[in-house]
Amino acid sequence: MDTEICTGLEKEKRKELKMADEFCPGAGKSSWPELVGKNGEEAVKTIEKENEDVKAIIVVKGTDVTGDFDCGRVRVWVNESGIVYLVPTIG
Numbered sequence: 001m002d003t004e005i006c007t008g009l010e011k012e013k014r015k016e017l018k019m020a021d022e023f024c025p026g027a028g029k030s031s032w033p034e035l036v037g038k039n040g041e042e043a044v045k046t047i048e049k050e051n052e053d054v055k056a057i058i059v060v061k062g063t064d065v066t067g068d069f070d071c072g073r074v075r076v077w078v079n080e081s082g083i084v085y086l087v088p089t090i091g
Contacts (some may be wrong), residue, residue, distance in 0.1 A: 024071035028053060030090040032074075037085075040078035047074050047088055054090060061085065 024030065028051045035043040040058045047056040056074045059065060065075065069091050077086040 023069065024090055027051070027071055027090060032088045035076075035084050035088055037083060040076050040082045040084055043076050043084050043088060047076070051090075056088065058082075 030051075032043070032047055032050075035046060038046075044056040044058060047054065051074075054072055054074050056076050059075045059077050061077060061079050071090060074088050074090055076084055076088045079085050
């Protein structure tokens with residue numbers, strides 16, 4: 001079951017990346033694959049330093065979030081240990 005959930009989240013992240021490119025032209029850097037496996041707090045600092053137009057927000061695995069798309073937001077999905085497990089992407 002966890003594999004199915006993870007696969008669903010990965011599909012959503014790919015969809016968000018495509019939307020960021022399409023709906024947020026000129027937004028600057030829109031995804032941070034290099035942060036997967038890193039500490040969430042450090043990831044937030046890196047994201048906000050590399051793109052000053054976004055607010056990075058830590059979201060713990062399993063937390064419900066809204067389905068809206070926001071060009072000024074990056075969700076940093078972390079596991080129970082605070083480690084980034086999905087590619088942070090504008091959305």
